[in-house]
Amino acid sequence: MICPCGADHSADAEGSRYFVSVRDAGRSGFPAGPYATHAEALADVEAVREIAYRLDGMTHFFEWGTARVDGDAAAKLGPGKLNEALKVSRERAEG
């Protein structure tokens, strides 16, 4: 299956997980995730970016994207800090 990003992720490791990622001045974070597929992570980048912007306008200048995390590292990262806010905003949008 080809992902919306154009890549074929079928060769990714079985336990790979995907996160919405953010970077700024050498610091990085994984505010949303884990997702089972890259497509799901990609689809949430804009929504996460908007939530972060409402919390802190400086995040407008951060680099937003996605990241793949392999194996146990995904479990160690735990859920993204904005997962809950993302869920709430989605429920609100659905009315």
Ligand SMILES: [Zn+2]
């Ligand atoms: Zn992809």
